[in-house]
Every structure is written in structure tokens, then in C-alpha cells.
Amino acid sequence: MKVFKTIDQFRQWRRNEFLEARSVGFVPTMGALHAGHTGLIDHAKSENDSVVVSIFVNPAQFAPTEDFDSYPRSWETDKIKLQEKGKVDAVLLPLIAEMYPSGITLDVSQQQGTFVHVQGLSHQLEGKARPHFFRGVATVVSKLFNIVQPETAYFGQKDIQQTVVLKALVRDLLIPTTVRVFPTLREDDGLALSSRNAYLSPDQRKHANALWRGLSAARDVYLSHKDSSRDEILGAAQKIIDEVSQLTQCEVELEYISMASPETLLEVGKAVDGTILSGAMRIGKKGQLVTRIIDNLILES
Amino acid sequence: MKVFKTIDQFRQWRRNEFLEARSVGFVPTMGALHAGHTGLIDHAKSENDSVVVSIFVNPAQFAPTEDFDSYPRSWETDKIKLQEKGKVDAVLLPLIAEMYPSGITLDVSQQQGTFVHVQGLSHQLEGKARPHFFRGVATVVSKLFNIVQPETAYFGQKDIQQTVVLKALVRDLLIPTTVRVFPTLREDDGLALSSRNAYLSPDQRKHANALWRGLSAARDVYLSHKDSSRDEILGAAQKIIDEVSQLTQCEVELEYISMASPETLLEVGKAVDGTILSGAMRIGKKGQLVTRIIDNLILES
Numbered sequence: 180m181k182v183f184k185t186i187d188q189f190r191q192w193r194r195n196e197f198l199e200a201r202s203v204g205f206v207p208t209m210g211a212l213h214a215g216h217t218g219l220i221d222h223a224k225s226e227n228d229s230v231v232v233s234i235f236v237n238p239a240q241f242a243p244t245e246d247f248d249s250y251p252r253s254w255e256t257d258k259i260k261l262q263e264k265g266k267v268d269a270v271l272l273p274l275i276a277e278m279y280p281s282g283i284t285l286d287v288s289q290q291q292g293t294f295v296h297v298q299g300l301s302h303q304l305e306g307k308a309r310p311h312f313f314r315g316v317a318t319v320v321s322k323l324f325n326i327v328q329p330e331t332a333y334f335g336q337k338d339i340q341q342t343v344v345l346k347a348l349v350r351d352l353l354i355p356t357t358v359r360v361f362p363t364l365r366e367d368d369g370l371a372l373s374s375r376n377a378y379l380s381p382d383q384r385k386h387a388n389a390l391w392r393g394l395s396a397a398r399d400v401y402l403s404h405k406d407s408s409r410d411e412i413l414g415a416a417q418k419i420i421d422e423v424s425q426l427t428q429c430e431v432e433l434e435y436i437s438m439a440s441p442e443t444l445l446e447v448g449k450a451v452d453g454t455i456l457s458g459a460m461r462i463g464k465k466g467q468l469v470t471r472i473i474d475n476l477i478l479e480s
Numbered sequence: 481m482k483v484f485k486t487i488d489q490f491r492q493w494r495r496n497e498f499l500e501a502r503s504v505g506f507v508p509t510m511g512a513l514h515a516g517h518t519g520l521i522d523h524a525k526s527e528n529d530s531v532v533v534s535i536f537v538n539p540a541q542f543a544p545t546e547d548f549d550s551y552p553r554s555w556e557t558d559k560i561k562l563q564e565k566g567k568v569d570a571v572l573l574p575l576i577a578e579m580y581p582s583g584i585t586l587d588v589s590q591q592q593g594t595f596v597h598v599q600g601l602s603h604q605l606e607g608k609a610r611p612h613f614f615r616g617v618a619t620v621v622s623k624l625f626n627i628v629q630p631e632t633a634y635f636g637q638k639d640i641q642q643t644v645v646l647k648a649l650v651r652d653l654l655i656p657t658t659v660r661v662f663p664t665l666r667e668d669d670g671l672a673l674s675s676r677n678a679y680l681s682p683d684q685r686k687h688a689n690a691l692w693r694g695l696s697a698a699r700d701v702y703l704s705h706k707d708s709s710r711d712e713i714l715g716a717a718q719k720i721i722d723e724v725s726q727l728t729q730c731e732v733e734l735e736y737i738s739m740a741s742p743e744t745l746l747e748v749g750k751a752v753d754g755t756i757l758s759g760a761m762r763i764g765k766k767g768q769l770v771t772r773i774i775d776n777l778i779l780e781s
Contacts, residue, residue, distance in 0.1 A: 186654065197498065280651045281600070291600035293618070293652035299582070299592035317594070318653075321622075325654045350581045351594035352619075353487065353626045 541616030
């Protein structure tokens with residue numbers, strides 16, 4: 180497993196893969212690796228000759244109020260996990276200064292340089308809570324794809340809007356990379372694996388699966404009666420999360436719950452197979468550390 | 481010379497160039513080819529194994545009020561010129577629907593899909609007269625680079641802000657392509673070659689070199705006294721264009737004249753070697769066809 184801290188050195192390695200006609204699968208990450216990431220590495224290795232993992236906590240996708248500084252960074256642990264995995268050929272650990280040659284500040288109004296925006300898919304759902312988040316994601320993924328030039332890139336369904344945005348990015352900009360999406364990995368109680376779960380106290384952790392339980396209940400309503408109304412479906416989710424919210428004296432709070440089209444990510448009145456149920460939930464008392472939990476599922480009979 | 485009307489067929493040709501380790505030089509154009517374009521082809525051929533020319537009139541860089549519909553399209557003549565040149569290996573003539581898979585309308589507020597914006601270099605000079613022009617340019621060039629994957633791309637200095645924007649695009653997005661810029665080619669009287677010169681009436685054509693004569697006079701002021709003030713330098717250009725404007729009863733009108741930094745494209749108070757003098761001039765009576773002439777030079781002792 181080769182570790183590259185400069186883009187130039189990585190490009191030399193990549194050039195050799197081209198010359199030897201070896202296909203490259205790519206798993207971009209922000210580090211703090213868990214089984215969700217290593218599962219994607221398994222898929223990448225089974226479909227490609229070589230696997231590249233990048234670890235880069237991307238400033239452009241954090242708002243000034245968010246957790247850029249405190250986001251978990253654990254390269255030594257990550258490195259051991261990747262080595263044990265034994266399936267990664269190259270790790271790219273680029274510096275912020277190399278990734279943002281025109282500089283980068285978290286204040287969007289002050290930013291200079293090149294940014295990539297996917298209009299129509301970036302303003303709703305997660306984009307409503309985090310207005311410049313997908314601009315940051317589309318920009319950094321454009322950069323990473325230009326460096327790694329992968330045949331295929333691997334993403335988890337947990338960030339489902341991200342996967343829709345990135346598929347549009349690749350299609351619109353005619354990037355010669357295929358985006359593959361794999362199901363969310365979960366703890367035994369259903370909580371989706373996430374690097375930010377590390378923020379949860381033991382007590383918060385007990386209630387953190389409320390969003391998943393809510394989404395699952397909403398799915399059950401759809402599966403039992405396909406003609407269920409939007410209110411009946413989403414109401415089932417809302418009810419479960421409200422109960423937990425009361426139980427925990429508002430330490431758990433639903434941020435949004437959505438039933439949306441997989442193509443436009445706009446809200447729909449009627450569910451069909453393929454419709455996305457998604458939501459975000461906050462855990463933590465105001466004034467203290469608040470953790471956002473996001474989750475989703477795709478309706479399927 | 482192979483001509484490709486679909487991106488897939490072009491990509492097959494490109495794949496073979498990769499496998500044979502042949503370097504590719506790229507000259508993106510909007511067609512209506514003149515000696516400025518064929519000069520860039522000469523440079524591309526002298527520096528690469530293969531040369532690709534694209535011809536695509538890019539809707540995203542035209543405002544609804546501009547000449548997208550009437551922009552000169554002359555593929556049959558262009559094809560003969562390219563064949564006679566004998567230096568072009570592949571021509572890419574993509575369809576709008578393939579270049580804009582999410583669709584494209586000239587009304588920016590209605591646009592959907594992925595767009596690339598170079599902040600800080602797109603709002604001044606030409607970007608002031610044409611607010612979304614460089615967003616359109618950066619977006620289409622990103623797409624073309626992802627299709628053609630050239631080692632080197634060739635541009636004329638005539639569109640100097642475009643070259644600064646595209647160099648920033650390539651640097652910021654870490655695109656593995658080198659941007660090369662070559663001097664503007666000119667008619668005997670100094671008028672910069674441009675596809676839009678075809679719009680000029682014989683009488684307008686006689687006065688069309690006023691901008692270049694103005695810029696040259698401004699340069700002479702700088703060269704004779706390095707300490708000349710901004711007003712002295714730009715005043716020399718203004719004077720010549722004003723004279724022509726009076727002579728032609730305002731059929732010729734200066735739009736702007738600029739003395740700017742080559743890095744930031746912001747106006748400077750003091751000229752030094754490397755400073756860009758540029759301007760835009762309109763020819764044509766109001767209510768009739770108005771043609772914009774742009775030109776520039778880089779100060780150099």
C-alpha cells in the first residue's frame with residue numbers, strides 16, 4: 180500500500196497504471212474510516228485491478244458554524260485499518276493548499292477560484308440545512324476525479340443526495356468515470372454507520388436509531404398499502420421520532436422528513452417504488468454539542 | 481482526418497491514442513475558422529503526436545440578447561480548411577444534447593445541471609458586459625477537456641481574460657492539461673482576426689482597427705515614459721477611438737478600456753511590464769446590427 184502526500188507523486192503512480200492498462204477503482208473518504216468505507220473498498224477491489232482511497236477533510240463542504248475543526252481525524256488508526264484490509268494499492272492524503280491552489284476559506288462570500296455547482300439538486304433536503312454543502316462536495320470530487328482518473332468510484336447510499344448530485348456531475352461534465360452506489364451499512368440496532376457517530380454520548384447512542392426506526396415504519400405503511408397518502412407514510416416516521424423526542428426531553432429533534440423523487444429530489448405526493456424516504460435528526464441539548472444523524476431508504480416492493 | 485459527431489465514437493478513438501502513448505494537442509473552437517485558429521493548429525501539431533479540433537457553438541456562453549442564433553456556422557468551409565491544413569487527426573462536432581445532458585437554456589435563472597464558475601476572475605472586463613459569459617466558457621471547456629483529455633490545449637491571446645480564467649480553472653480543478661497561449665493574429669491594418677469580423681460592413685471594416693490603434697498608442701506612451709500615469713496611458717487610447725467615433729458619427733463607440741493586473745484582472749494605477757491593456761468597442765448604429773470588437777496587448781519593454 181503506497182501512501183502519497185503530494186499530487187505529483189500520486190500522478191506518477193497513476194501514469195504507470197494507465198501504461199499497464201490496469202483499471203482503477205476509487206473510494207473517496209474524509210477518513211475516520213469504518214466498516215461502511217471498508218465495505219466500499221471490498222466492492223472496488225472486486226471490480227478493478229487497483230484500488231485508490233483518498234482521505235481529505237474538505238473545507239469547502241463545511242459552513243463556518245460547522246465541525247470542520249473538530250471533525251475526527253485519525254490517520255494512524257485509518258492506516259492500520261487499510262493495511263489490515265490488504266486491498267488498497269494507493270492512499271492519497273493531499274494537503275489543503277494543493278487541493279485549493281487559489282486558497283480556501285469557509286466563508287463562501289469570500290471564496291476565490293473555481294467551484295462546481297449542480298443546479299436543481301443542491302438546494303433541497305440536506306442542501307436546505309447546509310446551503311453550500313453540495314457545491315463543496317461537487318467541487319472536491321471534481322478535483323479528486325481529475326487527480327485519480329478512476330474508471331469507477333464508490334459511494335455509500337447513506338449520503339443519498341450526494342450520490343444523486345455526483346451522478347449528475349459526472350453525466351453533465353462528461354467525466355469518464357462511473358459512479359457506483361452501495362447500500363448503507365448499519366449497527367445491530369439499525370443506526371447507519373457514520374464517522375460522526377463518534378460524537379454521541381452512550382446515552383445519546385441508545386436513541387440514535389430513532390430516525391432509522393421511523394423511516395422503516397414509514398416503509399411498512401407503504402408496503403402494507405401502496406395507496407397510502409404522503410401524510411400516512413411520513414406520519415408513521417414522525418410519530419416514532421416524536422416519541423423519542425418526548426422521552427429524551429427534546430434532546431432528540433427531527434429536522435426534516437422527506438418523500439422525494441429519485442431523479443429530481445423534489446417532494447412527491449404519491450409514493451411509488453423508487454421513491455426516496457429520507458430525514459435528518461439532531462441529538463444534543465442546545466448550547467452543547469449537537470450531532471446530526473441522516474438516513475434514508477428507497478421504497479421497493 | 482476523422483470527424484466524430486458522437487462523444488462515444490470520439491472516446492473510442494481517444495482510447496487508442498492512450499494505448500499507443502500518443503500525446504494529444506487540442507484546439508477548441510466555435511467554428512468559422514480563420515488563420516487565428518489554423519495558427520493554433522500549427523502549434524498543436526508541432527508539439528504533439530495528434531491534434532484534435534472541436535467545433536461547438538456553446539449556448540451557455542451567450543446571453544439571451546446575444547448572437548447565438550446568428551453566430552456564423554460554416555462546417556463545409558471549415559472542413560475544407562482543416563483538410564487542406566493536413567495537420568488535424570480528429571474533429572469533434574458534438575451535439576448540444578450530448579454536451580448538456582440536463583438540457584440548456586440561455587436564461588441562466590432557468591438553467592439546471594452542472595456549471596463551473598471561476599470566482600474572482602469572471603466578473604470584470606468582458607464579464608462586466610457579459611455577466612455569465614465565463615461561467616459558460618469554464619463549463620464547456622471542463623466538458624471538452626473531460627472528453628478530449630488533451631496533454632495540451634491551445635488558445636489565442638485575443639480572448640485574454642478567457643486564457644486567464646482557463647488557466648485558473650485548470651490549476652484549481654487539478655485538470656491534467658497544460659494551457660498554452662499564442663499571440664493574436666492580425667489583418668494588415670492591425671485588426672485582430674475574429675469570426676465576428678464577418679458581421680462588419682465594408683465601411684465599418686475600415687474603422688474596425690481603431691481599438692488596436694488606440695491600444696498601440698497607449699503602449700507607446702508607456703514605452704516612452706515608464707512612469708506615465710494611468711490616465712496618460714489610457715487617455716492615448718481613448719483619444720484615438722474618440723476621433724474615430726466623431727468621424728463616424730458615433731457608429732464606433734468605446735465600451736471600456738482597461739489597464740489591469742495579469743494575475744487578478746483588477747485595474748491597476750501603475751503600469752509595469754506584464755500589465756494588460758485591453759478594451760472593447762462597438763461598431764454599428766443603435767437599432768441595427770452592432771458588432772463588438774475586443775482586443776488587448778501585454779506591456780513589455
